[in-house]
Amino acid sequence: MVSLLAEHGDDAKPLAGGQSLVPLLAMRLTRFEHIVDLNRVDELFGVTADNGGVRIAAMTRQAAVETDATVAHRVPLLHLATPHIGHFQIRNRGTIGGSVAHADPASEYPAVMLALDGTAEIASASGTREVPAAEFFESTFMTAVAPDELLVALRFSAWDQPAGFAFDEIARRSGDFALAGAAVGIGTDAAGRINRAAVGMLGVGPIPLRASSVEAALIGLAAADADPHEIGRLAADDMDPIGDVHASADYRRRAGSTLVGRILASALAQLTQEAGNG
Amino acid sequence: MADQVPLSMTVNGRTRRGMGEPRLTLADFLREQALCTGVHLGCEHGVCGSCTVLMDGEAVRSCLLFAVQAEGADITTVEGLAPDDETLHPVQEAFRDCHGLQCGFCTPGFVVSVAAFLEANPDPSDDEIRHGIAGNLCRCTGYQGIVAATRQAAAVLKGEGQ
Numbered sequence: 456m457v458s459l460l461a462e463h464g465d466d467a468k469p470l471a472g473g474q475s476l477v478p479l480l481a482m483r484l485t486r487f488e489h490i491v492d493l494n495r496v497d498e499l500f501g502v503t504a505d506n507g508g509v510r511i512a513a514m515t516r517q518a519a520v521e522t523d524a525t526v527a528h529r530v531p532l533l534h535l536a537t538p539h540i541g542h543f544q545i546r547n548r549g550t551i552g553g554s555v556a557h558a559d560p561a562s563e564y565p566a567v568m569l570a571l572d573g574t575a576e577i578a579s580a581s582g583t584r585e586v587p588a589a590e591f592f593e594s595t596f597m598t599a600v601a602p603d604e605l606l607v608a609l610r611f612s613a614w615d616q617p618a619g620f621a622f623d624e625i626a627r628r629s630g631d632f633a634l635a636g637a638a639v640g641i642g643t644d645a646a647g648r649i650n651r652a653a654v655g656m657l658g659v660g661p662i663p664l665r666a667s668s669v670e671a672a673l674i675g676l677a678a679a680d681a682d683p684h685e686i687g688r689l690a691a692d693d694m695d696p697i698g699d700v701h702a703s704a705d706y707r708r709r710a711g712s713t714l715v716g717r718i719l720a721s722a723l724a725q726l727t728q729e730a731g732n733g
Numbered sequence: 734m735a736d737q738v739p740l741s742m743t744v745n746g747r748t749r750r751g752m753g754e755p756r757l758t759l760a761d762f763l764r765e766q767a768l769c770t771g772v773h774l775g776c777e778h779g780v781c782g783s784c785t786v787l788m789d790g791e792a793v794r795s796c797l798l799f800a801v802q803a804e805g806a807d808i809t810t811v812e813g814l815a816p817d818d819e820t821l822h823p824v825q826e827a828f829r830d831c832h833g834l835q836c837g838f839c840t841p842g843f844v845v846s847v848a849a850f851l852e853a854n855p856d857p858s859d860d861e862i863r864h865g866i867a868g869n870l871c872r873c874t875g876y877q878g879i880v881a882a883t884r885q886a887a888a889v890l891k892g893e894g895q
Contacts (some may be wrong), residue, residue, distance in 0.1 A: 477797040478778035480756075490755070494802055518791075542868025543853075544782065544846060547791040549797070630869035 456496060461580040461603045469605055470494070471514060471553030474545050493647075499552070499607060500533060502526055504697070506653040509614035510576075513605075515553020518543070520551055529613035530722045531636050532571060534623040536563040542630040555591075556606045558598045558662070559632075565621070566663040567638045568609060570655030576608040583607070592662040616651065619678075619725030621718045624657065625710055627701070633658045634702045635711030637666070637690070639718045641673060647730050649673045649681065654719075659711045660695035666715060668692050678726040687716025742803045744769060745813030746841035746845040755801050760784040763810060770843045771811040775870070782840040782869030786810050792849035811841035814848055824848045824882070833882035835873035843869045847883050851890055859884070 460467055466488040470476060493499055499514035502523045509529050511520065520526055521537040533551075540546055540554070540563050554564040555575065567573070568588045577584045577600055586599045593599060600606050618692045624636025635658045642651035652673040654666035668689040673681060689712075698708035737752045751766035753864045763772045765788065775781035777796050783794040787809040814822040824847050834840040843866065850865040851857070857865060862883045863876075871879060881883065 473799075474779060474794075475796050477799075478780075481796070483780040490799075490800060492799075495842075542782075542796055543850065543865070544785055544792045544868045545779070548793050629864045 456491060456493065456602070457578050457580050457605050459489070459491050460605060463491075463533065465602045465733075467491050467602070469556075472549035472609070473553075474541065474549040474554065474558065474584050475557045493605075504529070505610060506612070507615065508610060510608050510610050512608045513551070513556075514550045517541075517546035517549045517551060517554070521546060530571065530611045531620040532567045532622055532640055533564070533611065534568050535620060536638055539563050539622065539624055539626075539633070539636070545630075551609060551701055552577050552606045555609060556600055558592055558600060560660060560662055561623070561632045561658040563624070563636065563638075563657060566636065566655035566657035568611075568655075569663045569665055570638045570653040571611050572613045572629075572653070573609050575606055576610065577604050578607045579604040585610075595661045597605075614640065614642050614651070616642045616644070617647075617726060617729055618651075618689050619722035619729070621721035621725070623714060623718050623721075624639050625714055632701075635659050635696075635707050635714055637711070637715050637718050639722045641678065641719070641722045641726060643678050643726060647726070649676050649678055654690070654715065656690065656694065656711065656715070659707050661697075664693060664695065666690040666693040669715060669719070673678075674684060678686070678723055678730070681719075681723055683711075683719035683723055684716035688712050690715040738801060740766070740804065741799050742800075742805060742808045745809060747859070751800075753800050755799060757798045757800045757810075758796050759786070759788075759798040759803050760795035762803075763808065768780055769810040769812050773838055775838065780870070781839070781842070782802075782841050782846060785842040785845045785869065787845060787849060790849075792846050806874070808847075811844050813891060814844065817881060822848065824851070824886040827882040827886035827889065831882035831885055832878040833874065834871075839869060839871045839873075843871065846865055847879075847886060851883070851887050855887065857883070857887060 468487040470490045470492045503510045527534040529630035620637045620640050626633045638655045640653040652670040654669045656664045672686045691708050691712040696704040698704040735754045740751045749767045763769045773783035775783035779794045779797045786795045
């Protein structure tokens with residue numbers, strides 16, 4: 456596969472699930488001399504437990520991620536985000552690697568990958584390299600993957616501490632592109648003090664963005680005392696939305712930050728519930 | 734223009750062979766070579782769901798697959814859901830009973846999607862039904878009849894009778 460990409464460079468495009476690439480081809484928005492179909496490359500499929508986390512091969516279907524027990528247990532945010540991707544017919548073909556490599560700023564997995572500091576395993580004829588999420592998304596639809604390279608897997612580490620996770624998005628209809636959305640993970644020490652916060656946002660910038668102000672405001676607070684709606688408002692400063700026919704930039708900023716507050720509330724509720732049970 | 738390549742797959746239980754360019758979509762192969770004209774093409778870019786078929790048992794958009802990708806696959810179109818020419822599939826029966834269609838253009842895609850949806854979720858709530866049919870567009874019915882048809886088909890398939 457990578458030798459085909461090396462040979463044809465810019466003229467070739469790897470085809471994963473085809474749920475974004477094929478519409479672009481159908482509408483003549485792009486064209487390639489060669490399409491390299493990855494759908495029969497067995498080693499690009501599957502989820503493996505890896506060093507306390509998971510390694511998800513790039514061609515693993517979104518439907519498989521949705522139902523995988525290891526993913527649900529070790530990376531709950533991926534499990535929570537997946538049902539928001541398109542429709543079930545789309546998830547039967549769409550892949551995790553395809554989503555991430557396509558890098559649509561409104562898509563779910565890139566925001567989760569960014570929030571959780573996932574890494575991309577990228578192969579070329581000259582070997583394999585790992586790129587952290589923070590360096591992976593360069594601009595809209597542009598990633599660190601060069602034309603002669605292939606995204607082969609994603610790695611996520613599990614959180615080994617009390618934690619709450621939540622994902623949600625605003626879309627006009629079930630399955631539509633999100634106007635705004637966020638993935639949240641909040642972790643605490645044994646005493647219930649927040650020592651880890653991960654907030655990734657989608658649809659509110661040219662690439663997936665972290666809500667750094669929100670993360671900073673959470674650290675050091677007792678989970679039981681944090682006011683999610685107050686803190687969520689800070690997310691407005693971390694966004695860089697554009698307006699379009701679906702929603703103005705201002706709407707995305709306001710609705711998005713309100714949404715971040717709600718998602719924080721949901722993640723915090725899991726933590727306090729957990730503490731109450733323990 | 735690329736060379737023609739041989740194509741072979743099972744469509745509704747029968748082996749179908751043909752020839753086509755690698756860029757030929759599965760939807761066009763099914764309509765033009767396998768003559769399954771129940772596969773309807775509405776948008777041809779994965780939005781409307783009219784071309785939904787089962788590929789190895791899973792509902793997929795046949796306009797977003799190339800025919801070469803289905804080499805050796807087992808495809809079921811709306812024509813292949815019912816057991817024989819005299820009988821309707823319970824989902825088809827329910828669409829007729831509940832006015833789940835008007836012009837009928839979107840219907841094959843809905844029927845295939847709903848059959849797959851009920852296979853995975855035999856006892857859905859109304860909310861789950863609405864999410865389950867969200868991947869198919871209907872411009873006539875307003876969806877109420879389709880929701881009712883899905884509810885009826887679920888009951889029939891579970892063996893609760895009409």
